[in-house]
Amino acid sequence: MMRVAVLASGGGTNLQALLDTCQGSAPARVVVVISNKATAGALERARAAGVATEVLADPGDGEGIVALLRSYDADLVVLAGYLKLVPEAVVKAFENRMLNIHPALLPSFGGPGMYGHRVHEAVLASGATISGPTVHMVTAEYDRGPIVAQWPVPVAGDDTPETLAARVLEVEHQLLPAVVLAAARAGHVVRLVGKEAAFGGSATPGPVADATLWV
Numbered sequence: 092m093m094r095v096a097v098l099a100s101g102g103g104t105n106l107q108a109l110l111d112t113c114q115g116s117a118p119a120r121v122v123v124v125i126s127n128k129a130t131a132g133a134l135e136r137a138r139a140a141g142v143a144t145e146v147l148a149d150p151g152d153g154e155g156i157v158a159l160l161r162s163y164d165a166d167l168v169v170l171a172g173y174l175k176l177v178p179e180a181v182v183k184a185f186e187n188r189m190l191n192i193h194p195a196l197l198p199s200f201g202g203p204g205m206y207g208h209r210v211h212e213a214v215l216a217s218g219a220t221i222s223g224p225t226v227h228m229v230t231a232e233y234d235r236g237p238i239v240a241q242w243p244v245p246v247a248g249d250d251t252p253e254t255l256a257a258r259v260l261e262v263e264h265q266l267l268p269a270v271v272l273a274a275a276r277a278g279h280v281v282r283l284v285g286k287e288a289a290f291g292g293s294a295t296p297g298p299v300a301d302a303t304l305w306v
């Protein structure tokens with residue numbers, strides 16, 4: 092059973108998708124939800140699902156988060172709308188075992204300050220006709236870690252940031268659990284190729300080689 096820790100700052104709809112998927116015979120469980128905001132909707136969702144919650148307002152040097160994650164014996168860490176930069180100590184401790192979901196096709200439309208509606212505004216301003224979520228490994232830089240999975244979502248001519256965000260979010264709710272389940276089945280984070288997961292054959296988490304479009 093893969094023990095998943097989720098870090099979230101907001102409403103937590105991606106967390107909800109994970110909670111709904113990681114139950115019954117699924118090979119993963121959300122064991123703790125950590126937020127920097129005591130009022131985050133994600134914490135309420137965790138409580139409603141009987142999952143432990145923790146609040147760490149300031150990640151500081153990251154040692155507190157690392158200790159917390161270790162105390163819950165987390166195998167995989169998922170950032171689901173976590174708005175703080177993850178300190179290097181956490182990145183190092185969970186190298187290749189920490190994922191983030193971003194609501195655009197990285198490497199475009201990512202980086203510092205690119206979150207929430209700003210992402211979708213930038214996509215619309217660029218004239219791109221395709222957007223969609225990206226799941227990637229977390230490194231010390233915002234949105235720059237190796238890409239694990241992406242899912243294309245069409246941009247409509249009359250889209251507003253709100254309508255585009257809603258269309259992408261629906262797909263996020265499928266993509267993130269799919270990646271977590273694939274990782275849980277493999278025992279490590281994997282690169283997804285076509286509809287099949289390509290496994291490195293190693294029992295320990297391995298690096299992800301390159302970007303792959305997963306449709």
Ligand code: GRF
Nearest residue numbers: 101102103104105172193194
């Ligand atoms: C999502 O759009 C995700 O891609 C981004 O933050 C948002 C979180 O939404 N990183 P929610 O809290 O899961 O509803």
